[in-house]
Amino acid sequence: MSEPATDTEATRGQDVDDLRVRLTWARIAEPQDKLARRLIEQWGLRQALERVQTSISRGGGKESGIEVDIGARFAARLAHVDVDRELEMAAKVGAVILLPGQPGWPSRLDELEHPPWALWSRGEQSPAVACHRSISIVGARASTHYGDREASSLAGELCDQGFSIVSGAAYGIDAAAHRGALAAGGRTLAFLACGVDRAYPARHSNLLAQVAENGAVLSEVPPGAAPLRTRFLARNRLIAAASVGTVMVEAGLRSGARSTVSEAVALNRPVGALPGPVTSMVSAGCHEEIRAGRAVLVTDAAEVRDLCGAIGEDLAPPKNGPHRSHDGLEGLELRVWECLRPPGRRGMDVEEVTRVAGLSALEALSALGRLEASGRVRREGLQWQRV
Amino acid sequence: MSEPATDTEATRGQDVDDLRVRLTWARIAEPQDKLARRLIEQWGLRQALERVQTSISRGGGKESGIEVDIGARFAARLAHVDVDRELEMAAKVGAVILLPGQPGWPSRLDELEHPPWALWSRGEQSPAVACHRSISIVGARASTHYGDREASSLAGELCDQGFSIVSGAAYGIDAAAHRGALAAGGRTLAFLACGVDRAYPARHSNLLAQVAENGAVLSEVPPGAAPLRTRFLARNRLIAAASVGTVMVEAGLRSGARSTVSEAVALNRPVGALPGPVTSMVSAGCHEEIRAGRAVLVTDAAEVRDLCGAIGEDLAPPKNGPHRSHDGLEGLELRVWECLRPPGRRGMDVEEVTRVAGLSALEALSALGRLEASGRVRREGLQWQRV
Numbered sequence: 029m030s031e032p033a034t035d036t037e038a039t040r041g042q043d044v045d046d047l048r049v050r051l052t053w054a055r056i057a058e059p060q061d062k063l064a065r066r067l068i069e070q071w072g073l074r075q076a077l078e079r080v081q082t083s084i085s086r087g088g089g090k091e092s093g094i095e096v097d098i099g100a101r102f103a104a105r106l107a108h109v110d111v112d113r114e115l116e117m118a119a120k121v122g123a124v125i126l127l128p129g130q131p132g133w134p135s136r137l138d139e140l141e142h143p144p145w146a147l148w149s150r151g152e153q154s155p156a157v158a159c160h161r162s163i164s165i166v167g168a169r170a171s172t173h174y175g176d177r178e179a180s181s182l183a184g185e186l187c188d189q190g191f192s193i194v195s196g197a198a199y200g201i202d203a204a205a206h207r208g209a210l211a212a213g214g215r216t217l218a219f220l221a222c223g224v225d226r227a228y229p230a231r232h233s234n235l236l237a238q239v240a241e242n243g244a245v246l247s248e249v250p251p252g253a254a255p256l257r258t259r260f261l262a263r264n265r266l267i268a269a270a271s272v273g274t275v276m277v278e279a280g281l282r283s284g285a286r287s288t289v290s291e292a293v294a295l296n297r298p299v300g301a302l303p304g305p306v307t308s309m310v311s312a313g314c315h316e317e318i319r320a321g322r323a324v325l326v327t328d329a330a331e332v333r334d335l336c337g338a339i340g341e342d343l344a345p346p347k348n349g350p351h352r353s354h355d356g357l358e359g360l361e362l363r364v365w366e367c368l369r370p371p372g373r374r375g376m377d378v379e380e381v382t383r384v385a386g387l388s389a390l391e392a393l394s395a396l397g398r399l400e401a402s403g404r405v406r407r408e409g410l411q412w413q414r415v
Numbered sequence: 416m417s418e419p420a421t422d423t424e425a426t427r428g429q430d431v432d433d434l435r436v437r438l439t440w441a442r443i444a445e446p447q448d449k450l451a452r453r454l455i456e457q458w459g460l461r462q463a464l465e466r467v468q469t470s471i472s473r474g475g476g477k478e479s480g481i482e483v484d485i486g487a488r489f490a491a492r493l494a495h496v497d498v499d500r501e502l503e504m505a506a507k508v509g510a511v512i513l514l515p516g517q518p519g520w521p522s523r524l525d526e527l528e529h530p531p532w533a534l535w536s537r538g539e540q541s542p543a544v545a546c547h548r549s550i551s552i553v554g555a556r557a558s559t560h561y562g563d564r565e566a567s568s569l570a571g572e573l574c575d576q577g578f579s580i581v582s583g584a585a586y587g588i589d590a591a592a593h594r595g596a597l598a599a600g601g602r603t604l605a606f607l608a609c610g611v612d613r614a615y616p617a618r619h620s621n622l623l624a625q626v627a628e629n630g631a632v633l634s635e636v637p638p639g640a641a642p643l644r645t646r647f648l649a650r651n652r653l654i655a656a657a658s659v660g661t662v663m664v665e666a667g668l669r670s671g672a673r674s675t676v677s678e679a680v681a682l683n684r685p686v687g688a689l690p691g692p693v694t695s696m697v698s699a700g701c702h703e704e705i706r707a708g709r710a711v712l713v714t715d716a717a718e719v720r721d722l723c724g725a726i727g728e729d730l731a732p733p734k735n736g737p738h739r740s741h742d743g744l745e746g747l748e749l750r751v752w753e754c755l756r757p758p759g760r761r762g763m764d765v766e767e768v769t770r771v772a773g774l775s776a777l778e779a780l781s782a783l784g785r786l787e788a789s790g791r792v793r794r795e796g797l798q799w800q801r802v
Contacts, residue, residue, distance in 0.1 A: 058750070058773055100775035104766075174692055257753045303690030303702060305561055306714040315690060318705065318712045325705045325712065327693040363445070366644045379491075386445050388487035 043130075047146075049074050050127055051114045054145040054250050056080075056105040059262035063101060065142055067094070080106065117251050121225035123148040126155065134159035139295055140269050144248030150224045151217075151244030153192075155270075158215050158243055162192040163336055164271040164292075166264075166285040167201025167278045168310045175201055175278030175310060178302055180208030182275065185329035187214025192243065194219070194271045196263060197232055201277045201285070206239055216243040219270065221263040222255035223247055264288040273298035273336030276323060279313030286313050293322050298335045300326035357404070360387060364395040368405055368414050375411025430517075434533075436461050437514055438501045441532040441637050443467075443492040446649035450488060452529055454481070467493065504638050508612035509627075510535040513542065521546035526682055527656050531635030537611045538604075538631025542657075545602050545630055549579040550723055551658040551679075553651075553672040554588025554665045555697045562588055562665030562697060565689055567595030569662065572716035574601020579630065581606065581658045583650065584619055588664045588672070593626055603630040606657065608650040609642035610634055651675040660685035660723030663710060666700030673700050680709050685722045687713035744791075747774060751782040755792055755801050762798025 057064035067076035083099030118125050126132045126147040132154045137143050149155050163186050183193045183205040193209040195202040197218035209216035218239045224247045227233035236245055268291035279285040292299045301323035304311030317323035326332050367384045381392045399405040406415050444451035454463035470486030505512050513519045513534040519541045524530050536542050550573050570580045570592040580596035582589040584605035596603035605626045611634045614620035655678035666672040679686045688710035691698030704710035713719050754771040768779045786792040793802050
């Protein structure tokens with residue numbers, strides 16, 4: 029908790045109260061619990077909680093306009109809430125607790141329909157700063173070598189260009205993205221579906237430690253919370269919301285990464301998807317997102333920057349193939365140029381050029397003159413050929 | 416030349432004259448010769464040719480409104496034109512000559528800004544019939560095994576669904592597309608940039624013979640004409656125009672196949688492009704066309720049919736991943752379902768479900784009841800678990 033020195037007792041009191049209320053909600057309600065959200069919309073964070081407590085203490089019963097017993101709904105979890113213990117627990121697992129509007133809070137999260145009650149952050153970096161210029165890279169757990177390599181090099185190149193990499197620390201593309209960022213000496217943030225005290229998946233405990241050292245490991249569910257499926261879906265909206273844009277690198281048709289894309293689309297954030305072979309089932313989700321117009325096909329870091337970067341600042345250079353000797357030629361000059369033989373082969377006189385190119389002698393001579401002036405053809409005696 | 420028995424002498428005379436004029440233009444002017452096109456726009460096919468002949472016979476000089484000497488331009492080639500010999504030559508190489516509006520003429524070609532003067536066709540099939548329901552498949556000469564295999568299987572599957580395959584008989588994707596069609600016992604058409612008497616590339620003479628047996632080999636340039644670059648570009652517009660839609664399978668950034676795409680776009684024809692690994696330079700052209708919005712990403716024959724087929728008749732089925740046991744679950748049921756342990760593990764009583772899912776006992780029981788009714792969970796004593 030940050031408490032600037034200039035704070036009065038009153039504001040400090042408010043902050044403490046805000047913290048207490050938010051930590052309680054985080055402990056009793058799932059991130060996207062519809063009933064909790066409705067109560068809060070109606071009465072605000074604090075009063076909604078008071079009503080829940082009142083309902084419990086008077087032994088249940090219904091509030092007007094709410095068709096379920098709100099006391100009964102939250103009683104089981106509320107009985108275990110202890111804000112002081114939450115603070116101790118956060119300190120014990122090395123996490124700071126961030127609240128909306130306070131230093132360190134990634135302000136992009138406020139654009140969510142349901143922003144987190146709070147964030148637990150374990151790491152060396154301020155999430156607010158790291159998210160400011162960041163790209164989320166998400167994708168399949170069962171990724172291929174191709175996908176891992178691309179996710180990793182994409183992450184590394186984007187870090188070289190001053191972006192942080194946001195992902196979810198899962199197997200496959202997530203891990204490759206974090207590793208690419210780490211290898212490039214960049215910043216990377218992992219949003220978890222469980223408490224920041226848990227290493228999930230367990231085999232990523234080293235990776236998570238490195239992410240914390242070079243960025244932050246974040247969660248909206250309190251320490252101790254298990255990684256449930258609904259929490260993954262909720263977590264995905266944070267990955268989509270925290271960054272400037274999202275890139276999907278390999279995802280099957282049923283990949284959870286597609287929910288991250290949906291969240292990013294709902295937030296009007298740019299979404300890119302990397303294509304792959306049509307024979308690869310873990311590229312099928314990417315192809316579907318591109319086909320549906322939800323994602324833009326991207327093939328490299330420059331195109332991701334073009335998609336996500338500040339206008340004008342990060343435009344991808346146009347892609348050109350190798351230079352060819354007839355580049356820039358058109359019309360009669362191209363027609364004459366291509367009739368002529370390559371260097372070392374027999375030349376052609378004007379009459380032959382005229383007939384083969386289907387031009388008048390005047391046109392042929394004029395085109396030959398222009399081609400000679402630009403150094404593309406040369407004449408030896410009466411014979412013309414390419415340079 | 417088809418001459419229905421009911422023709423009067425007069426119409427027959429007109430047909431013969433049309434044939435003579437068109438064969439002459441085909442011999443003296445390149446397919447997209449701007450001067451020839453301008454003369455014809457101004458005076459029509461026949462009168463424009465008469466003016467060229469007049470200009471030559473009076474020894475040159477300029478027509479009003481045309482800034483070059485039209486006699487001089489066409490004199491060299493016109494001196495060699497002999498319509499009777501053209502007919503003999505066509506017969507000798509086993510080709511029929513098709514003219515716009517006559518039987519066998521693929522009427523889609525009339526949508527071109529510069530339709531061919533005539534078409535030489537060598538083969539067993541009527542190009543008009545074969546083009547009616549056809550897809551063009553084009554791409555890189557320097558294709559990969561992946562591209563060849565996809566082009567081939569795409570062609571085969573489209574043939575199975577009653578499409579003919581149009582391409583250009585080049586190395587790589589073109590050849591793979593023709594071969595895929597042939598292997599499926601389908602119809603395939605090859606548009607050449609040279610005369611239909613020439614096997615270009617030479618190593619494709621067997622392939623071209625097979626295409627002729629199972630479709631047709633076509634060209635707008637007369638027998639004997641060499642494959643010049645401008646003729647390839649002109650030929651590409653025929654490939655784009657002759658079919659319902661075009662699919663690009665592998666193309667480098669500078670591939671000629673991209674000109675086919677441009678022609679198809681200019682004709683408002685649907686264009687698909689197959690993605691590939693971003694590391695493959697011969698997929699870079701496909702990715703660029705998709706990024707630029709000129710082509711739609713397609714991954715299989717169903718999606719090509721969806722893109723090119725008749726509305727309603729050929730819609731691609733939506734792509735679904737494998738069925739999962741929590742499919743169709745949402746809200747509280749999903750929350751309860753995912754708290755429960757898989758079959759074989761320890762069950763949970765309602766109190767535990769209430770706490771872990773963060774629900775009231777009533778909500779938990781009601782969700783468990785619905786899950787039991789749909790056969791997804793079962794109860795043993797007081798313990799609930801997944802089925």
